[in-house]
Amino acid sequence: MTIIGLHELQIIDSQMSRLNHDLESWEEKATLDQLVTRLSELEGLEGKFNNVLAKDQQDQKRAEDSIAVLTAKIEKEEKKLYGGQISNPKELKGIENEIISLKKRRDEEETILLTVIEKVEKIAADSSKIKKTLQTVSAEVDSLRSRLEELSTEINGQLKDLEAQRIEVLATVSPDSLKLYDKVRKESMGLAVVELDGSTCTGCRMELPASELEQDIGADQFRRCPHCRRILIKKKN
């Protein structure tokens, strides 16, 4: 029987479990997840702000164009009014009224323009704040991701070494022993082979009765804890 091999296998498997657990329970994982969520929220917000900004900038352009057109019309009418070419008082009165109406429309457009400009400035300021936050969060995410990558590279390197050792040890273990080992491991939270410390099972911390210890288990069997059923190996002194 290959109790030594099984014990070695258990040591390697426990180390591998611990390393996998270290990677999964990396303390900054929750922070990274939160930041990634925040980042995607900020990106969505930035997109929305950009859309609103683009629409308001269009409104601003439209109002500016309209004011320019109205101003040109007003100038044209004023030239007619003061150019001395028209002397008919009725016609002159008509031009005057047209100028008043054009100026009224231009005033309205200017009021609209001022409101739009205020909106554009506010949104541009908010948008720039979001952009700044986005850059900060993005940098934090990058930094945490690179730390996680370093950690996984290190752990995966160790796992690879252990995997190689495991293959060597497996060659010393019989298929039946391995079957038992896998079965007990599954039933015992990953710990199949434990040391017997005097008469105490180090797996469940229970004492084995003297009768059990004195019993000859035979060369083709493993001693098992009567309480937790784990495979026992004598503790080296």
Ligand SMILES: [Zn+2]
């Ligand atoms: Zn036990």
